[in-house]
Amino acid sequence: MTRSPVEGLLRELAPQVLGTLVRRHGSFEDCEDAVQEAVLAAAVQWPAEGVPAHPRGWLTTVASRRLVDQVRSDRARRDRESAASADVVPDEIPDTDDTLVLLFLCCHPALTEGSRIALTLRAVGGLTTAEIARAFLVPESTMAVRISRAKRLIKEAGGKFSVPEPAERLPAVLHVLYLIFNEGYTAVDRTDLAREAIRLTRAVHAQLPADGEVTGLLALMLLTHARRAARTTPAGDLVPLDEQDRTLWDHALIDEGMTLVKAALAGPALGPYLVQASIAATHSDAATAGETDWAQVHALYLILERIAPNPMVTLNRAIALAEIRGPEAGLALLTTLDADNRLARHHRLLSVRAHLLEKAGDGAAAHDHYRRAAKATASLAEQRYLLARAARCAPACRPSAAT
Amino acid sequence: MKFVIGMHINPAVLEALTEQEQAAIGEGHGALLAELKESGELIMTQALADPSQSAVVSVRDGRTVVTDGPFVEAKEYLGGFYLVDCENRERALAIAAKVPDAAIPGLAVEVRQVMFYDGALEA
Numbered sequence: 172m173t174r175s176p177v178e179g180l181l182r183e184l185a186p187q188v189l190g191t192l193v194r195r196h197g198s199f200e201d202c203e204d205a206v207q208e209a210v211l212a213a214a215v216q217w218p219a220e221g222v223p224a225h226p227r228g229w230l231t232t233v234a235s236r237r238l239v240d241q242v243r244s245d246r247a248r249r250d251r252e253s254a255a256s257a258d259v260v261p262d263e264i265p266d267t268d269d270t271l272v273l274l275f276l277c278c279h280p281a282l283t284e285g286s287r288i289a290l291t292l293r294a295v296g297g298l299t300t301a302e303i304a305r306a307f308l309v310p311e312s313t314m315a316v317r318i319s320r321a322k323r324l325i326k327e328a329g330g331k332f333s334v335p336e337p338a339e340r341l342p343a344v345l346h347v348l349y350l351i352f353n354e355g356y357t358a359v360d361r362t363d364l365a366r367e368a369i370r371l372t373r374a375v376h377a378q379l380p381a382d383g384e385v386t387g388l389l390a391l392m393l394l395t396h397a398r399r400a401a402r403t404t405p406a407g408d409l410v411p412l413d414e415q416d417r418t419l420w421d422h423a424l425i426d427e428g429m430t431l432v433k434a435a436l437a438g439p440a441l442g443p444y445l446v447q448a449s450i451a452a453t454h455s456d457a458a459t460a461g462e463t464d465w466a467q468v469h470a471l472y473l474i475l476e477r478i479a480p481n482p483m484v485t486l487n488r489a490i491a492l493a494e495i496r497g498p499e500a501g502l503a504l505l506t507t508l509d510a511d512n513r514l515a516r517h518h519r520l521l522s523v524r525a526h527l528l529e530k531a532g533d534g535a536a537a538h539d540h541y542r543r544a545a546k547a548t549a550s551l552a553e554q555r556y557l558l559a560r561a562a563r564c565a566p567a568c569r570p571s572a573a574t
Numbered sequence: 575m576k577f578v579i580g581m582h583i584n585p586a587v588l589e590a591l592t593e594q595e596q597a598a599i600g601e602g603h604g605a606l607l608a609e610l611k612e613s614g615e616l617i618m619t620q621a622l623a624d625p626s627q628s629a630v631v632s633v634r635d636g637r638t639v640v641t642d643g644p645f646v647e648a649k650e651y652l653g654g655f656y657l658v659d660c661e662n663r664e665r666a667l668a669i670a671a672k673v674p675d676a677a678i679p680g681l682a683v684e685v686r687q688v689m690f691y692d693g694a695l696e697a
Contacts, residue, residue: 283661284661285660285661286614307659308576308691309617309659310617313614313615313616313617313659314614315614316611316612316613316614317613317614317615318614320612320613320614549575549687549688549689550689551689551690554689
């Protein structure tokens with residue numbers, strides 16, 4: 172999905188205008204509504220009448236009027252199209268970048284993750300409610316309610332537009348950006364959330380270039396995004412990493428991601444995002460799947476297991492272990508996960524076990540596990556992939572049926 | 575994550591309820607509906623007409639055959655559903671527990687995750 176120049180400009184300017192307004196008038200809740208209205212007005216007017224000479228000033232002026240309207244009466248939507256024309260103040264380049272302050276506010280602990288994501292995309296990402304609703308496949312009215320409620324909860328919790336200690340809420344902000352990226356991972360014809368997540372993470376990185384986790388997250392996104400063209404077939408079927416056409420990878424993104432990883436690894440701290448980026452970088456380094464340095468991948472998963480223990484990490488380590496010590500070693504590691512309630516019903520455990528059983532030559536068991544994994548997933552693309560894998564090991568399972 | 579929270583009704587159980595109990599069901603749904611609208615989790619809800627009114631349609635050799643339903647002879651039928659978009663499975667289960675039917679012996683509420691979604695989003 173391509174983004175028009177006007178859309179790109181609006182997304183860039185919206186948080187700047189919001190920051191200016193909040194500093195001038197105080198109420199984040201009202202200012203955010205006003206900026207959204209100004210963005211909607213611009214989205215209608217600019218493509219038709221041309222981008223004004225001072226786009227930031229235009230938005231600030233229109234949003235300020237909306238704010239006054241709102242304060243004066245509740246009929247803020249009145250005169251939407253007639254507002255902007257004369258006495259637009261010239262662009263004042265803000266001397267501070269408000270991206271971080273806004274992100275911290277949108278990722279307020281009073282909100283659920285879903286609400287943090289929605290509010291972040293609107294207030295910092297400059298997306299319209301309709302675009303966010305489309306990205307998450309919910310009605311616009313549902314999304315509008317969710318965003319208003321999020322802002323009310325922040326207000327009630329005493330959330331303020333001020334500079335909090337970055338160290339304190341930074342992990343929550345990074346997690347929200349990570350979730351936005353993941354949401355956009357496979358979506359092709361929806362609002363491009365992966366690209367928005369990268370754009371926002373770049374903005375955070377520009378503010379905190381020395382933070383290893385910010386750098387790590389940006390690198391992880393870039394290295395993952397680089398494989399986008401190879402990850403699905405034109406029909407929308409998933410292509411696993413070892414079968415991807417690596418010439419389709421975006422090497423400019425990979426180079427950028429690798430440079431970031433190297434720079435961050437020279438720093439003092441080693442956090443989970445940086446380790447994940449290093450794993451992605453190890454895969455990117457291999458010209459073919461066969462050349463993958465699995466010993467390094469395994470070592471990195473061991474580190475990740477230690478600094479951020481999680482059954483999913485162990486699951487991934489089992490795949491790496493199977494590559495260096497054989498499928499039986501991987502399967503043995505998987506048995507340590509069987510007692511974990513978080514994973515017991517999860518399709519990933521079933522599909523990884525299926526994959527290792529297939530490698531071990533146990534076609535019948537692999538077939539059975541692929542089919543169970545297919546039942547357990549809620550993703551259609553993944554289900555198609557797992558059923559295809561199941562079918563591939565079916566002959567081994569029923570030798571009499573094979574000719 | 576999207577879930578359908580389906581109400582499996584048993585007409586015999588419903589008929590055996592007192593008027594007060596039936597009114598309480600209505601109020602319970604009203605309260606839940608208000609909560610889900612306020613939280614931004616509701617996509618839609620629909621209640622279905624009595625299963626005795628359903629028709630079963632099948633096409634055989636290009637010919638459409640319509641017979642009186644329901645298709646499955648059972649004591650319980652799908653009476654309606656909530657379609658919600660919520661944080662996770664735990665929250666969906668918590669919403670289901672607030673459906674008044676869940677508290678009535680003989681009725682059940684079933685939570686199913688949505689796998690494919692299309693259609694008018696501004697319904």
